[in-house]
Amino acid sequence: MKLPKxxxxxxxxxxxxxxxxxxxxxAPEERAAISEFPEKWDEEITVDVFDxxxxxxxxQEGWFGDLVKKKFNMKLNFIAxxxxxxxxxxxxxxxxxxxxxDLIVIDKGMKLDELVQxxxxxxxxxxxxxxxxxxxxxxxxxxxxxxxDGIFAFPTMMSSIKPTEPDGGxxxxxxxxxxxxxxxxxxxxxxxxxxDVLPVLKQMQDLEPTAPxxxxxxxxxxxxxxxxxxxxxxxxPAAFYGYEDMGFAVAKADGSxxxxxxxxxxxxxxxxxxxxxxxxxxxxxxxxxTQNYDTMFSKVQNGQVLFSWWPWLGQSAxxxxxxxxxxxxxxxxxxxxxxxxxxGAEVYGGAQTFAIGSKAKDPERIAAFIDWLYSPEGRHAxxxxxxxxxxxxxLTWELDDSGQPALTELGRKxxxxxxxxxxxxxGGGSFVDGGSQMNVxxxxxxxxxxxxxxxxxxxxxxxxxxxxxxxxxADWKAKMGGAPTTMDYLRDNDQLLVATxxxxxxxxxxxxxxxxxxxxxxxxxxxxxxxxFAGTDAEFDQLKADMQEEAKGLGYDKVLxxxxxxxxxxxxxxxxxxKEFG
Amino acid sequence: xxxxxxxxxxxxxxxxxQLVLQEVAATELEESPAAEKASxxxxxxxxxRRSYTMFLCILPFMVLVFVxxxxxxxxxxxxLFDYRAALGLSGSEFVGLRWFELLVSSxxxxxxxxxxxxxxxxxxxxxxxxxxxxxxxxxxxxxxxxPWFRNAVQTLTTLPNFISWVLVYMIAxxxxxxxxLVNNVLNDAGLITQPLKFLDTDQNVWLTMTLWxxxxxxGWGAIIYLAAIAGIDQSLYESAKIDGAGRFQLMRYITIPQxxxxxxxxxxxxxxxxxxxxxxxxxxxxxxxxxxxxxVLDLYVYNIGITGNSLSMATAIGMLKSVISVALLLTVxxxxxxxxxxxxx
Numbered sequence: 001m002k003l004p005k006x007x008x009x010x011x012x013x014x015x016x017x018x019x020x021x022x023x024x025x026x027a028p029e030e031r032a033a034i035s036e037f038p039e040k041w042d043e044e045i046t047v048d049v050f051d052x053x054x055x056x057x058x059x060q061e062g063w064f065g066d067l068v069k070k071k072f073n074m075k076l077n078f079i080a081x082x083x084x085x086x087x088x089x090x091x092x093x094x095x096x097x098x099x100x101x102d103l104i105v106i107d108k109g110m111k112l113d114e115l116v117q118x119x120x121x122x123x124x125x126x127x128x129x130x131x132x133x134x135x136x137x138x139x140x141x142x143x144x145x146x147x148x149d150g151i152f153a154f155p156t157m158m159s160s161i162k163p164t165e166p167d168g169g170x171x172x173x174x175x176x177x178x179x180x181x182x183x184x185x186x187x188x189x190x191x192x193x194x195x196d197v198l199p200v201l202k203q204m205q206d207l208e209p210t211a212p213x214x215x216x217x218x219x220x221x222x223x224x225x226x227x228x229x230x231x232x233x234x235x236x237p238a239a240f241y242g243y244e245d246m247g248f249a250v251a252k253a254d255g256s257x258x259x260x261x262x263x264x265x266x267x268x269x270x271x272x273x274x275x276x277x278x279x280x281x282x283x284x285x286x287x288x289x290t291q292n293y294d295t296m297f298s299k300v301q302n303g304q305v306l307f308s309w310w311p312w313l314g315q316s317a318x319x320x321x322x323x324x325x326x327x328x329x330x331x332x333x334x335x336x337x338x339x340x341x342x343x344g345a346e347v348y349g350g351a352q353t354f355a356i357g358s359k360a361k362d363p364e365r366i367a368a369f370i371d372w373l374y375s376p377e378g379r380h381a382x383x384x385x386x387x388x389x390x391x392x393x394x395l396t397w398e399l400d401d402s403g404q405p406a407l408t409e410l411g412r413k414x415x416x417x418x419x420x421x422x423x424x425x426x427g428g429g430s431f432v433d434g435g436s437q438m439n440v441x442x443x444x445x446x447x448x449x450x451x452x453x454x455x456x457x458x459x460x461x462x463x464x465x466x467x468x469x470x471x472x473x474a475d476w477k478a479k480m481g482g483a484p485t486t487m488d489y490l491r492d493n494d495q496l497l498v499a500t501x502x503x504x505x506x507x508x509x510x511x512x513x514x515x516x517x518x519x520x521x522x523x524x525x526x527x528x529x530x531x532x533f534a535g536t537d538a539e540f541d542q543l544k545a546d547m548q549e550e551a552k553g554l555g556y557d558k559v560l561x562x563x564x565x566x567x568x569x570x571x572x573x574x575x576x577x578x579k580e581f582g
Numbered sequence: 583x584x585x586x587x588x589x590x591x592x593x594x595x596x597x598x599x600q601l602v603l604q605e606v607a608a609t610e611l612e613e614s615p616a617a618e619k620a621s622x623x624x625x626x627x628x629x630x631r632r633s634y635t636m637f638l639c640i641l642p643f644m645v646l647v648f649v650x651x652x653x654x655x656x657x658x659x660x661x662l663f664d665y666r667a668a669l670g671l672s673g674s675e676f677v678g679l680r681w682f683e684l685l686v687s688s689x690x691x692x693x694x695x696x697x698x699x700x701x702x703x704x705x706x707x708x709x710x711x712x713x714x715x716x717x718x719x720x721x722x723x724x725x726x727x728x729p730w731f732r733n734a735v736q737t738l739t740t741l742p743n744f745i746s747w748v749l750v751y752m753i754a755x756x757x758x759x760x761x762x763l764v765n766n767v768l769n770d771a772g773l774i775t776q777p778l779k780f781l782d783t784d785q786n787v788w789l790t791m792t793l794w795x796x797x798x799x800x801g802w803g804a805i806i807y808l809a810a811i812a813g814i815d816q817s818l819y820e821s822a823k824i825d826g827a828g829r830f831q832l833m834r835y836i837t838i839p840q841x842x843x844x845x846x847x848x849x850x851x852x853x854x855x856x857x858x859x860x861x862x863x864x865x866x867x868x869x870x871x872x873x874x875x876x877x878v879l880d881l882y883v884y885n886i887g888i889t890g891n892s893l894s895m896a897t898a899i900g901m902l903k904s905v906i907s908v909a910l911l912l913t914v915x916x917x918x919x920x921x922x923x924x925x926x927x
Contacts, residue, residue, distance in 0.1 A: 087891065117673065118667075287760055511892075526874070549690075
């Protein structure tokens with residue numbers, strides 16, 4: 001009787017030890033460097049893609065999934081913190097478990113650094129000689145991996161455009177976009193400054209009180225899921241005036257002005273006041289407090305919203321063929337005093353990076369996939385979506401007789417009417433739904449495609465420009481003195497402020513600053529929402545005072561000091577890069 | 583099994599022999615120190631073997647207690663580090679008591695924790711105050727004569743217990759959001775022009791949260807009382823009826839007093855869980871408007887640790903819970919000592 005008991009005890013003790021030691025992994029195996037990737041892969045694998053910017057969770061479907069399957073015999077399984085919600089929850093739990101994913105799209109700076117330090121990403125140096133497409137951006141790769149013992153990450157948003165030139169094609173990233181048809185009905189009232197928009201929006205809402213689907217129209221519809229150091233929609237109007245935030249610091253992109261987020265006269269406070277006034281006029285959708293971006297986006301699609309902070313919201317949601325042919329759609333309505341912020345092409349790449357997880361199933365194949373994203377074929381495919389690149393050659397576009405790229409029948413259906421079914425041999429399904437869910441470009445779509453001599457972005461192609469001549473765009477151009485695109489108008493009228501693309505990497509917060517920051521942020525968000533929906537001006541002011549006091553009590557000043565320092569540092573780097581590359 | 587007659591006899595008579603030994607020891611105490619010494623030795627030997635087997639019997643449970651109650655305390659060590667998940671504990675920097683200093687360094691921080699504790703206790707006490715509802719519900723339900731109706735009510739009220747809080751919030755959202763059913767009906771009826779804010783407000787949060795948990799838990803909580811009612815001796819009712827008691831008198835003088843022991847046990851357990859009012863409910867219902875009044879301790883720890891990405895700071899705050907629990911226990915113990923003259927621990 002005694003012996004079995006002992007056996008059990010020993011066995012359970014061993015099991016315990018086993019359990020504990022199983023957490024400690026073995027040493028990474030040494031890999032020999034390779035000079036080229038295999039032509040094909042026999043075994044099908046599914047790779048987990050931890051993508052910090054993806055807005056989709058699950059297996060990549062449609063034509064892009066089909067293309068990746070054919071080329072690499074692999075399926076992409078997206079793991080998206082944006083969809084999961086809860087901030088860094090997903091990141092933390094996966095990192096604690098020691099495996100973030102096979103392919104990782106992560107911010108450079110703090111997160112990438114700690115992943116490298118913690119051994120969660122693989123040194124891709126053995127594969128690098130075979131990555132011929134990435135190699136063209138060797139300077140940026142070297143810059144990104146500076147101070148690291150190997151090549152752990154690859155930069156995104158690369159381009160050969162000058163850092164002092166806008167990174168986009170025909171549209172800025174921000175701008176006051178209004179429903180042009182209603183604005184026209186009011187007789188194009190002149191807008192001197194931001195606050196002038198309110199009475200105009202009020203009249204526009206009165207002109208169209210209900211949307212075609214019978215729902216009530218609200219000029220402004222806010223959403224909550226992108227809130228961070230403040231409510232996201234209140235940070236946008238600052239960009240109309242060239243301001244950009246750095247934590248709690250707000251800086252003008254040319255370095256001429258620095259503000260603190262919670263100062264009485266900051267651009268953020270001005271925006272909160274703007275929304276507060278709008279709410280008093282009944283212009284704000286009461287569902288703003290609870291809805292997310294997707295819900296708001298579908299409201300814009302249905303014509304229930306009259307204002308957009310970005311072209312990629314208003315125009316991509318509402319300006320379909322049917323609407324624009326009827327003269328309806330979102331167009332920029334310039335404010336006399338605006339100075340719209342736009343970003344220059346980043347010399348050393350954007351905020352995100354690609355990395356291979358240290359426990360990746362087949363790192364070589366993932367390296368080949370990353371390399372492919374930088375190739376012309378990969379760029380057309382990965383960026384193949386509305387307002388970016390056109391998609392695979394032969395599917396949505398072809399070279400016409402004069403050697404110019406032009407949309408095919410299918411391409412026209414997709415990019416002008418909104419969407420279309422992809423033929424079965426390309427994987428079938430809707431083109432829009434089947435597009436790449438990576439949501440990050442390896443190389444900017446505005447970069448020149450050597451094959452066509454024109455940018456990857458179809459919107460800049462002359463053949464496309466001729467196609468999209470609609471009553472809406474004709475009316476807008478006539479009113480704007482014949483400017484062909486928004487970007488041209490802004491540049492000609494000196495209303496554009498380009499933030500030099502210096503690829504500034506925000507340094508890692510010390511843990512104390514990070515903790516303080518994370519304590520203050522929810523307070524700012526919480527009070528900001530309350531301020532927008534405050535019943536009276538007195539209540540608004542009281543909430544503002546409470547917010548400032550509580551934020552200060554939780555260490556706001558300490559964090560602000562760090563942020564201001566960084567904003568100035570960023571500006572210095574920009575000046576340096578502008579001098580070197582500009 | 584081999585047999586050892588002598589030792590077996592000793593083991594079999596263990597109980598009695600021990601008692602006898604005790605008595606002997608007591609009487610011999612004054613008499614002879616030598617005899618006492620001998621008997622004590624004897625006693626220790628017999629008792630030693632016995633307690634060894636007894637110890638083996640309780641060992642599995644001690645292991646369980648250790649693994650689930652004491653081993654997790656090891657996690658407190660995280661509060662002394664600047665823990666970063668990617669680096670692991672060994673790679674993180676040791677910072678000593680920095681997080682605790684941070685907690686008490688600013689009055690706003692202290693006020694925030696005070697508010698969180700207030701929310702926790704308020705919601706807990708409201709929960710305890712409503713714990714009589716399942717009791718009365720069970721008593722009244724038991725009086726329903728039509729079995730089909732009683733069963734239907736019981737099923738319908740038990741059902742919400744099996745709905746997760748996420749789904750409860752979905753129900754709440756579709757009913758009470760600014761474009762939800764209630765607001766639409768009121769709007770169409772011309773009673774309101776602006777939608778009423780039921781969810782995104784800081785008014786009556788404690789109360790509405792309590793109402794939601796009552797709605798969810800009423801039927802489930804009544805089950806145990808229904809079972810207890812079924813176990814009440816029928817002769818009590820019969821003799822009461824013979825004495826001329828009516829239905830309400832039966833409820834008042836028989837059913838409820840008979841349920842009291844069950845109720846008190848449950849009450850005691852809920853007092854013990856004062857700080858553990860969970861977080862799922864508050865997590866799904868929280869938003870920018872009600873955050874200040876809805877944030878209970880568990881949710882606060884979650885918001886700081888997981889959402890705010892400060893696991894070490896959250897550990898430090900989580901330790902607060904243990905400290906307060908011990909304080910509560912000592913208080914209850916003190917009260918028990920004063921009232922009953924007997925302490926619990």
